[in-house]
Amino acid sequence: MRRLPVILLLFAALPAQAQEKKPLRWGTDPTGGAPYIYVDDKSPDKKYIGFEVELAEYLAKKLGRDSAMVDGDWANLPKQLDKPADVEKGLDIVLNGYELRKDLLAEYAATRPYYVYRLVLISNQETAKDKELRGWADLFPNPATPVKTVGVLGGSAAYKHMKKTYPEGVNLQSNPDVANVFKLVQDRRMDATVQDNPAASYFLKNEKGLVAIGEPVKPGFYVIYYRKDDKELGAALDKAIAEGLRDGTLPKIYKKYGLWNEDQERLWYWLEQPWPPEDVEEDEDVDDDGQAVNPWPRLFRELLGAAGITVLLAVVSFPLAMLVGLLVAVGRVYGPFWLGVPLGIYVEVIRGTPLLLQLFMIYYLIPELMFQTEFGAFVWLAQNLTPFVAGVLGLALNYSAYEAENYRAGLLAIPKGQMEAALALGMTRATSIRRIVVPQAVRLVIPPVTNDFIALFKDTSACSIILVVELTRKYNELYNFNRSLIVELAFVTAGLYLLMSYPLSIVANRLERRLNAPTGGR
Amino acid sequence: MIQITNLVKYHGAHRVLDGATATFRAGELTALVGPSGGGKSTLLRCINGLETFHEGQIQIGDDLVLMGTGGKPFDPRMLLSIRRKVGMVFQQFNLFPHMSAQENVMAGPVHALGKSRAEAAETAKKLLARVGLSEKLDARPGNLSGGQQQRVAIARALAVNPTVILFDEPTSALDPSMAGEVLAVMRDLAKSGQTMIVVTHDMDLALQANSVLTMRAGQVLPERLA
Numbered sequence: 045m046r047r048l049p050v051i052l053l054l055f056a057a058l059p060a061q062a063q064e065k066k067p068l069r070w071g072t073d074p075t076g077g078a079p080y081i082y083v084d085d086k087s088p089d090k091k092y093i094g095f096e097v098e099l100a101e102y103l104a105k106k107l108g109r110d111s112a113m114v115d116g117d118w119a120n121l122p123k124q125l126d127k128p129a130d131v132e133k134g135l136d137i138v139l140n141g142y143e144l145r146k147d148l149l150a151e152y153a154a155t156r157p158y159y160v161y162r163l164v165l166i167s168n169q170e171t172a173k174d175k176e177l178r179g180w181a182d183l184f185p186n187p188a189t190p191v192k193t194v195g196v197l198g199g200s201a202a203y204k205h206m207k208k209t210y211p212e213g214v215n216l217q218s219n220p221d222v223a224n225v226f227k228l229v230q231d232r233r234m235d236a237t238v239q240d241n242p243a244a245s246y247f248l249k250n251e252k253g254l255v256a257i258g259e260p261v262k263p264g265f266y267v268i269y270y271r272k273d274d275k276e277l278g279a280a281l282d283k284a285i286a287e288g289l290r291d292g293t294l295p296k297i298y299k300k301y302g303l304w305n306e307d308q309e310r311l312w313y314w315l316e317q318p319w320p321p322e323d324v325e326e327d328e329d330v331d332d333d334g335q336a337v338n339p340w341p342r343l344f345r346e347l348l349g350a351a352g353i354t355v356l357l358a359v360v361s362f363p364l365a366m367l368v369g370l371l372v373a374v375g376r377v378y379g380p381f382w383l384g385v386p387l388g389i390y391v392e393v394i395r396g397t398p399l400l401l402q403l404f405m406i407y408y409l410i411p412e413l414m415f416q417t418e419f420g421a422f423v424w425l426a427q428n429l430t431p432f433v434a435g436v437l438g439l440a441l442n443y444s445a446y447e448a449e450n451y452r453a454g455l456l457a458i459p460k461g462q463m464e465a466a467l468a469l470g471m472t473r474a475t476s477i478r479r480i481v482v483p484q485a486v487r488l489v490i491p492p493v494t495n496d497f498i499a500l501f502k503d504t505s506a507c508s509i510i511l512v513v514e515l516t517r518k519y520n521e522l523y524n525f526n527r528s529l530i531v532e533l534a535f536v537t538a539g540l541y542l543l544m545s546y547p548l549s550i551v552a553n554r555l556e557r558r559l560n561a562p563t564g565g566r
Numbered sequence: 567m568i569q570i571t572n573l574v575k576y577h578g579a580h581r582v583l584d585g586a587t588a589t590f591r592a593g594e595l596t597a598l599v600g601p602s603g604g605g606k607s608t609l610l611r612c613i614n615g616l617e618t619f620h621e622g623q624i625q626i627g628d629d630l631v632l633m634g635t636g637g638k639p640f641d642p643r644m645l646l647s648i649r650r651k652v653g654m655v656f657q658q659f660n661l662f663p664h665m666s667a668q669e670n671v672m673a674g675p676v677h678a679l680g681k682s683r684a685e686a687a688e689t690a691k692k693l694l695a696r697v698g699l700s701e702k703l704d705a706r707p708g709n710l711s712g713g714q715q716q717r718v719a720i721a722r723a724l725a726v727n728p729t730v731i732l733f734d735e736p737t738s739a740l741d742p743s744m745a746g747e748v749l750a751v752m753r754d755l756a757k758s759g760q761t762m763i764v765v766t767h768d769m770d771l772a773l774q775a776n777s778v779l780t781m782r783a784g785q786v787l788p789e790r791l792a
Contacts, residue, residue, distance in 0.1 A: 466673070479673070
C-alpha cells in the first residue's frame with residue numbers, strides 16, 4: 045500500500061515530461077568569440093549576445109525547446125558530440141562558425157549552411173606599410189622581404205588554407221583565442237592574421253590601427269554539426285534554417301550585426317540542392333589525381349619537427365632555471381636578512397602560481413604594460429618578444445623556484461666544518477661559498493634536479509598557449525584535420541615524449557647510484 | 567708570539583671564557599689541556615676568529631690585534647689578515663670531499679693566496695711528501711684512512727705558510743696507531759720550529775709539548791708545566 049502514491053506520482057509526471065521537451069544544448073566557445081558570441085558589456089547582467097546566440101535561440105524556439113548554451117574549447121567541440129547530450133558538457137549540436145569539412149562529415153552530420161564566410165587578411169596599418177604587405181600575393185616567399193608572421197585560429201579553415209597555399213614564406217602561428225591574435229597584430233608583434241569575415245569585420249570596426257588587405261577569399265559554409273543518428277533533429281534544423289531564410293529572420297539577425305553581404309544570396313540556392321554537396325574540398329593527403337596517399341610520412345615529419353622545438357625549449361630553459369635557482373638559494377642561505385626575505389617571497393609566489401598563468405603574463409600582459417610606458421627600449425622589447433623566448437623565460441622562471449629549494453636543501457646539508465675549514469685557510473666568505481660549499485651542494489642534489497628536468501621537459505607543452513608550436517600543440521593541430529587518426533596520433537605523440545624523457549631517467553638513475561657509492565661522486 | 571688578555575665570551579648567560587689570559591711563545595708547541603667544557607676549544611677558535619668574543623683582546627705577532635666586539639662579527643678584512651697567518655687543523659679533519667688530496671692542499675694557495683695552479687701543485691706535492699703521503703696525491707678523502715686524512719689536513723694548513731697552526735683535538739677521532747702517524751708529523755714540525763697550539767686530551771701529544779697550559783671554567787691556570 046505504501047507504494048501506491050509513488051506510482052500515482054509517476055503517472056502524473058509522464059505526460060508533463062513528454063510535453064516539456066529537453067532544452068537544445070548547443071556547443072560554443074565564448075572566449076574571444078565576437079561577433080559569434082560575446083558578453084554584452086552594456087547589459088547589466090553581462091549576458092551573452094552574438095549572431096549565433098540569436099540563431100540558436102531562434103532554432104530552439106522553432107523546435108519548441110529551450111536554448112541551453114554549453115561552452116567548450118573551439119577545436120574540441122565536435123568531440124563533445126561523442127558523449128550523450130544530457131551529461132556534463134554533452135551537446136545536441138555544434139554551432140560556432142564551424143566550416144563544412146570533409147573530415148568532420150566522415151564522423152558527424154551537417155545541416156544546410158546558415159552563413160557563407162570568406163577569409164580576410166588583416167594587418168596593422170603601419171606594419172602593412174613597413175613590410176610592404178599590400179595583398180595576399182605578398183605572402184609568397186620573396187627574398188627581398190622578411191618572412192611574415194601570420195596568426196590563425198588553430199584547427200580552422202583559415203589555418204588549413206594558409207598551410208596549403210603558403211607552405212613557405214609565412215611563419216604560421218595558431219592560437220586558440222581570436223582576440224589575442226588581433227591584439228598581437230594591433231601591437232605589431234604579429235604581421236597579420238587571417239580570419240573569417242564575421243570576426244574580421246567586428247575587430248576592424250572596434251579596434252584601432254587594423255586594416256583589411258586585399259579581397260576576401262575562399263568562400264565557405266558555416267554549418268551546424270550533429271550526431272549522425274539524430275536524423276530527426278537534423279531534418280528539423282534544416283527546416284528551421286530554410287524557414288528562417290525565407291521569412292527573413294536570419295537575414296535580419298545578420299544585418300543587425302553588420303554581417304549581411306551578397307555572398308549570403310547563395311544560401312537560398314543551396315536550399316534546393318542535394319546536401320551535403322559531392323565536391324567538399326579534400327584534405328591534404330591526396331595526390332594530383334585525387335588518390336589518397338599515406339599521411340604518416342608527413343605527420344611524422346611534422347611531429348618530429350615539433351619534438352625538436354620541445355627539446356630546444358627544455359635544454360635552453362633548464363640551465364637558466366638552475367642558475368637562477370642556485371643564486372636565489374645562495375642568497376637565502378648566506379645572504380643578509382634584507383635579501384633573504386624577498387627571495388623567500390619570490391620562491392613562494394613562483395611556486396604557488398600556475399605555469400600557464402606565468403606564461404600568459406610574460407607573453408601577453410607584461411608586453412602590454414611595456415607598450416603603455418611608451419618608453420623606447422620597453423616598446424622595442426615588447427615588440428620583439430617572440431613566443432619561443434617568452435616560453436623559455438616562463439619555464440626558466442617557474443623552475444628556478446623549484447631549483448632554488450633543491451639547492452637550498454643541498455647547501456644546508458653541507459657540514460658547517462667545510463665552511464670553517466675554507467675560512468681558516470684564509471679564503472673570503474664568497475670564495476668559500478663558491479669553491480667549497482656550492483660544488484658539494486650541487487653534486488648532492490643532482491638526483492632531484494635531474495628529476496625536475498624530466499618534469500620540465502613535459503611542462504614545455506604549456507608553451508602551446510603562447511603560440512609555440514611544440515609537440516603537444518602540433519598534435520592538436522594535426523588531429524584537427526586527421527580525426528580518423530586521432531588515437532594513433534595520440535600514441536605516437538606520447539611515444540615521442542617517452543622516447544625523449546626515458547633516456548633522461550636512465551641518466552638520473554646512474555648519477556644517483558654513483559653519488560651513493562662509498563667513494564663519493566665527482 | 568700570541569698574547570691573550572682577559573678574554574670573555576658568553577653563550578647566553580653562561581660565561582664560557584671568564585677572563586682567560588695566556589701567552590703562547592713563538593717556535594714552541596704549546597698544549598692546552600683541562601677538563602671538558604673548560605673552554606679550551608672555544609679559546610683556540612677565538613684566535614683565528616671562528617668564534618667571536620665579548621671582551622678582551624688577542625695580539626698576534628707585533629701588528630695584529632683582535633678586540634672583543636660584544637659578540638658582534640669581526641671586521642672581515644681583519645679576519646682575512648689574521649687567517650693568513652694562523653692555520654687550523656680540526657678534530658673531524660674537514661677535508662673537502664669533492665677534491666683529491668693534492669687539490670685539498672692546493673685549495674689555500676690557489677683560492678686564498680691567488681697562486682697559480684702549477685705553483686700550488688708543486689708545493690702540494692712537497693707537503694704531501696713531508697707528511698708521508700706521496701702515493702696518495704689523487705686519492706679522495708673518502709678513500710683515505712682517518713690518520714691519512716688528518717695528515718692531508720696538516721699539509722693543507724701548512725700550504726698557506728702560516729706563522730702559527732692551531733690544532734683542535736687532532737688525534738681524538740683516531741685510533742692509537744693512526745694517532746701515532748699524526749703525532750710523528752707534528753713532532754717533525756715542532757723540530758723545525760713551527761709555532762703550534764694544540765688543544766688535546768691525548769697525553770702522548772701533551773708530552774711532546776714545550777709547555778702545557780691548563781684551562782678550567784673559562785680561565786687559564788697560571789702554572790705553566792714543563
